[in-house]
Amino acid sequence: MSPFLRSCSNRLLSPLLLIVALLTVSACGGGSSNPKATDPPDIGSYEDPFDFESFAEDLDAAVGDDDVRFFLENAVFEDVPCSSERPSPPASCTGRPPEESVPAVLLSVWESDDRYLDEEQYESFLREFLDEYADDVSDDYGNGEPRLYAYAIVKPELQPSPAGSEAVEAIVTRIGETESGRQREALLISASYDGDRWTVSRLTKGPATFLDPYGPKPSGSGTDGAFQFWHRWKD
Numbered sequence: 001m002s003p004f005l006r007s008c009s010n011r012l013l014s015p016l017l018l019i020v021a022l023l024t025v026s027a028c029g030g031g032s033s034n035p036k037a038t039d040p041p042d043i044g045s046y047e048d049p050f051d052f053e054s055f056a057e058d059l060d061a062a063v064g065d066d067d068v069r070f071f072l073e074n075a076v077f078e079d080v081p082c083s084s085e086r087p088s089p090p091a092s093c094t095g096r097p098p099e100e101s102v103p104a105v106l107l108s109v110w111e112s113d114d115r116y117l118d119e120e121q122y123e124s125f126l127r128e129f130l131d132e133y134a135d136d137v138s139d140d141y142g143n144g145e146p147r148l149y150a151y152a153i154v155k156p157e158l159q160p161s162p163a164g165s166e167a168v169e170a171i172v173t174r175i176g177e178t179e180s181g182r183q184r185e186a187l188l189i190s191a192s193y194d195g196d197r198w199t200v201s202r203l204t205k206g207p208a209t210f211l212d213p214y215g216p217k218p219s220g221s222g223t224d225g226a227f228q229f230w231h232r233w234k235d
Contacts, residue, residue: 043230060148076194090118110203144175147172184208185208
Protein backbone atom coordinates (compact mmCIF):
# COMPACT_ATOMS: atom_id res chain seq x y z
CA MET A 1 0.00 0.00 0.00
CA SER A 2 1.39 3.42 -0.90
CA PRO A 3 2.16 5.93 1.88
CA PHE A 4 -0.39 8.24 0.27
CA LEU A 5 -3.25 5.83 0.78
CA ARG A 6 -2.12 5.01 4.31
CA SER A 7 -2.03 8.60 5.49
CA CYS A 8 -4.51 10.29 3.13
CA SER A 9 -1.93 12.99 2.45
CA ASN A 10 -1.62 14.85 -0.86
CA ARG A 11 1.67 13.37 -1.95
CA LEU A 12 2.03 13.30 -5.74
CA LEU A 13 1.56 9.84 -7.23
CA SER A 14 0.81 8.39 -10.63
CA PRO A 15 -2.44 9.71 -12.14
CA LEU A 16 -4.30 6.46 -11.56
CA LEU A 17 -3.37 6.31 -7.87
CA LEU A 18 -4.27 9.98 -7.52
CA ILE A 19 -7.76 9.22 -8.82
CA VAL A 20 -8.10 6.54 -6.16
CA ALA A 21 -6.77 8.91 -3.52
CA LEU A 22 -9.07 11.77 -4.48
CA LEU A 23 -12.09 9.55 -4.15
CA THR A 24 -11.02 8.11 -0.81
CA VAL A 25 -9.86 11.15 1.13
CA SER A 26 -13.32 11.61 2.62
CA ALA A 27 -13.41 7.95 3.66
CA CYS A 28 -10.15 8.32 5.57
CA GLY A 29 -11.94 10.44 8.14
CA GLY A 30 -14.30 7.60 8.97
CA GLY A 31 -16.68 6.60 6.20
CA SER A 32 -19.90 4.73 6.75
CA SER A 33 -20.09 1.02 5.99
CA ASN A 34 -23.79 1.50 5.22
CA PRO A 35 -23.75 4.10 2.44
CA LYS A 36 -26.85 6.11 1.68
CA ALA A 37 -27.71 6.63 -1.96
CA THR A 38 -29.11 9.93 -3.08
CA ASP A 39 -30.48 10.95 -6.45
CA PRO A 40 -27.11 12.05 -7.85
CA PRO A 41 -27.08 14.84 -10.42
CA ASP A 42 -25.22 14.41 -13.68
CA ILE A 43 -21.94 16.25 -14.09
CA GLY A 44 -21.01 17.76 -17.44
CA SER A 45 -21.92 16.29 -20.80
CA TYR A 46 -20.46 13.77 -23.22
CA GLU A 47 -21.17 13.64 -26.95
CA ASP A 48 -20.06 10.00 -27.18
CA PRO A 49 -18.35 10.28 -30.59
CA PHE A 50 -17.31 6.61 -30.62
CA ASP A 51 -20.55 5.11 -29.30
CA PHE A 52 -19.38 4.11 -25.84
CA GLU A 53 -23.01 3.52 -24.82
CA SER A 54 -23.27 0.51 -27.16
CA PHE A 55 -20.14 -0.96 -25.58
CA ALA A 56 -21.55 -0.18 -22.13
CA GLU A 57 -24.78 -1.99 -22.98
CA ASP A 58 -22.75 -5.10 -23.82
CA LEU A 59 -20.71 -4.63 -20.64
CA ASP A 60 -23.89 -4.22 -18.59
CA ALA A 61 -25.27 -7.45 -20.06
CA ALA A 62 -21.97 -9.25 -19.35
CA VAL A 63 -22.08 -8.12 -15.71
CA GLY A 64 -25.69 -9.32 -15.37
CA ASP A 65 -24.92 -12.67 -17.02
CA ASP A 66 -21.59 -13.26 -15.18
CA ASP A 67 -20.01 -13.34 -18.64
CA VAL A 68 -16.29 -13.24 -17.87
CA ARG A 69 -15.55 -14.21 -21.47
CA PHE A 70 -16.69 -10.73 -22.59
CA PHE A 71 -14.02 -9.13 -20.41
CA LEU A 72 -11.33 -11.51 -21.67
CA GLU A 73 -12.19 -10.89 -25.31
CA ASN A 74 -12.25 -7.12 -24.84
CA ALA A 75 -9.18 -6.61 -22.65
CA VAL A 76 -5.83 -5.13 -23.62
CA PHE A 77 -2.94 -6.97 -21.98
CA GLU A 78 0.27 -4.91 -21.94
CA ASP A 79 3.69 -6.52 -21.72
CA VAL A 80 4.89 -6.12 -18.13
CA PRO A 81 8.54 -6.83 -17.29
CA CYS A 82 9.01 -9.44 -14.60
CA SER A 83 11.49 -7.07 -12.97
CA SER A 84 8.60 -4.79 -11.97
CA GLU A 85 8.40 -4.22 -8.22
CA ARG A 86 5.61 -1.65 -7.79
CA PRO A 87 3.05 -2.44 -9.01
CA SER A 88 3.92 -6.05 -8.40
CA PRO A 89 4.32 -8.27 -11.47
CA PRO A 90 1.78 -10.93 -12.47
CA ALA A 91 1.96 -14.36 -10.86
CA SER A 92 3.15 -16.01 -14.08
CA CYS A 93 6.44 -14.10 -13.71
CA THR A 94 7.36 -16.51 -10.91
CA GLY A 95 10.43 -18.46 -11.95
CA ARG A 96 11.06 -16.31 -15.04
CA PRO A 97 14.19 -14.19 -15.48
CA PRO A 98 13.63 -10.46 -14.81
CA GLU A 99 14.25 -9.49 -18.43
CA GLU A 100 11.21 -11.46 -19.59
CA SER A 101 7.76 -9.90 -19.77
CA VAL A 102 4.22 -11.20 -19.34
CA PRO A 103 0.97 -9.78 -20.80
CA ALA A 104 -1.11 -8.28 -17.99
CA VAL A 105 -3.78 -5.78 -16.92
CA LEU A 106 -3.23 -3.34 -14.06
CA LEU A 107 -5.44 -3.67 -10.98
CA SER A 108 -5.50 -0.87 -8.40
CA VAL A 109 -7.07 -1.73 -5.05
CA TRP A 110 -7.99 0.78 -2.35
CA GLU A 111 -5.88 0.38 0.80
CA SER A 112 -3.80 -2.35 -0.79
CA ASP A 113 -0.88 -2.78 -3.16
CA ASP A 114 -1.53 -2.37 -6.86
CA ARG A 115 -0.64 -5.35 -8.97
CA TYR A 116 -0.62 -6.63 -12.52
CA LEU A 117 -2.91 -9.52 -13.39
CA ASP A 118 -2.02 -12.04 -16.06
CA GLU A 119 -4.87 -13.57 -18.03
CA GLU A 120 -5.57 -16.31 -15.49
CA GLN A 121 -5.53 -13.86 -12.56
CA TYR A 122 -7.68 -11.36 -14.47
CA GLU A 123 -10.28 -14.04 -15.20
CA SER A 124 -10.22 -15.24 -11.58
CA PHE A 125 -10.60 -11.71 -10.19
CA LEU A 126 -13.59 -10.89 -12.40
CA ARG A 127 -15.22 -14.25 -11.78
CA GLU A 128 -15.02 -13.68 -8.02
CA PHE A 129 -16.35 -10.11 -8.30
CA LEU A 130 -19.29 -11.12 -10.48
CA ASP A 131 -20.13 -14.45 -8.81
CA GLU A 132 -19.38 -14.11 -5.10
CA TYR A 133 -21.66 -11.36 -3.84
CA ALA A 134 -24.08 -11.10 -0.93
CA ASP A 135 -27.45 -11.96 -2.46
CA ASP A 136 -29.48 -11.85 0.77
CA VAL A 137 -28.89 -8.22 1.78
CA SER A 138 -29.61 -4.81 0.33
CA ASP A 139 -29.01 -1.12 1.02
CA ASP A 140 -30.14 2.20 -0.41
CA TYR A 141 -28.37 1.35 -3.67
CA GLY A 142 -30.33 -1.86 -4.09
CA ASN A 143 -29.49 -5.52 -3.64
CA GLY A 144 -26.03 -7.04 -3.57
CA GLU A 145 -25.97 -8.25 -7.17
CA PRO A 146 -23.30 -6.67 -9.40
CA ARG A 147 -24.60 -4.08 -11.86
CA LEU A 148 -23.43 -1.15 -13.92
CA TYR A 149 -24.20 1.95 -11.85
CA ALA A 150 -22.70 4.90 -13.74
CA TYR A 151 -20.13 5.94 -16.31
CA ALA A 152 -17.72 8.84 -16.13
CA ILE A 153 -14.71 10.62 -17.61
CA VAL A 154 -11.75 11.52 -15.44
CA LYS A 155 -10.46 15.09 -15.61
CA PRO A 156 -7.55 15.52 -18.05
CA GLU A 157 -5.03 16.37 -15.33
CA LEU A 158 -5.81 13.06 -13.60
CA GLN A 159 -6.29 10.96 -16.71
CA PRO A 160 -4.08 7.83 -16.63
CA SER A 161 -4.55 7.13 -20.35
CA PRO A 162 -2.18 8.59 -22.97
CA ALA A 163 -2.89 12.17 -23.96
CA GLY A 164 -5.49 12.38 -26.69
CA SER A 165 -6.94 8.91 -26.15
CA GLU A 166 -10.66 8.51 -25.51
CA ALA A 167 -11.23 6.84 -22.14
CA VAL A 168 -14.39 6.29 -20.09
CA GLU A 169 -14.85 4.70 -16.66
CA ALA A 170 -17.68 2.15 -16.33
CA ILE A 171 -18.56 2.03 -12.61
CA VAL A 172 -19.89 -1.34 -11.43
CA THR A 173 -21.12 -1.96 -7.88
CA ARG A 174 -22.03 -4.91 -5.65
CA ILE A 175 -22.22 -5.85 -1.97
CA GLY A 176 -19.25 -8.08 -1.27
CA GLU A 177 -17.68 -9.94 1.63
CA THR A 178 -14.75 -7.99 3.12
CA GLU A 179 -12.58 -8.30 6.22
CA SER A 180 -14.96 -5.80 7.87
CA GLY A 181 -18.05 -7.75 6.87
CA ARG A 182 -20.47 -7.21 4.04
CA GLN A 183 -19.95 -3.85 2.37
CA ARG A 184 -20.94 -1.98 -0.75
CA GLU A 185 -18.03 -1.96 -3.21
CA ALA A 186 -17.30 -0.41 -6.57
CA LEU A 187 -15.19 -1.46 -9.54
CA LEU A 188 -14.05 1.12 -12.06
CA ILE A 189 -13.55 -0.56 -15.43
CA SER A 190 -11.43 1.75 -17.59
CA ALA A 191 -12.42 1.48 -21.24
CA SER A 192 -10.27 3.03 -23.97
CA TYR A 193 -11.08 3.56 -27.64
CA ASP A 194 -8.21 2.34 -29.81
CA GLY A 195 -9.46 3.82 -33.09
CA ASP A 196 -11.46 0.72 -33.94
CA ARG A 197 -13.23 -0.50 -30.81
CA TRP A 198 -13.54 -0.06 -27.05
CA THR A 199 -11.34 -2.24 -24.87
CA VAL A 200 -10.79 -2.73 -21.13
CA SER A 201 -7.40 -1.27 -20.20
CA ARG A 202 -7.32 -1.36 -16.37
CA LEU A 203 -9.40 -2.05 -13.22
CA THR A 204 -9.73 -0.07 -10.00
CA LYS A 205 -11.51 -1.60 -6.99
CA GLY A 206 -12.68 0.58 -4.13
CA PRO A 207 -15.43 1.37 -1.59
CA ALA A 208 -18.83 2.98 -2.11
CA THR A 209 -17.11 6.39 -2.20
CA PHE A 210 -16.52 5.66 -5.88
CA LEU A 211 -20.28 5.91 -6.46
CA ASP A 212 -20.21 9.61 -5.55
CA PRO A 213 -20.25 11.75 -8.71
CA TYR A 214 -18.30 14.49 -6.97
CA GLY A 215 -15.42 13.66 -4.69
CA PRO A 216 -13.53 15.71 -2.13
CA LYS A 217 -11.35 18.72 -2.88
CA PRO A 218 -7.92 17.88 -1.48
CA SER A 219 -5.86 20.86 -0.37
CA GLY A 220 -3.42 21.97 -3.04
CA SER A 221 -4.78 19.58 -5.69
CA GLY A 222 -6.20 22.34 -7.87
CA THR A 223 -9.29 20.28 -8.57
CA ASP A 224 -12.74 20.03 -7.01
CA GLY A 225 -13.28 16.38 -7.87
CA ALA A 226 -12.05 13.56 -10.06
CA PHE A 227 -14.62 13.60 -12.87
CA GLN A 228 -15.36 16.10 -15.60
CA PHE A 229 -18.34 13.98 -16.66
CA TRP A 230 -20.47 11.60 -14.58
CA HIS A 231 -23.79 10.06 -15.57
CA ARG A 232 -26.01 7.51 -13.85
CA TRP A 233 -26.46 4.42 -16.04
CA LYS A 234 -29.99 3.69 -17.13
CA ASP A 235 -31.72 1.00 -15.07
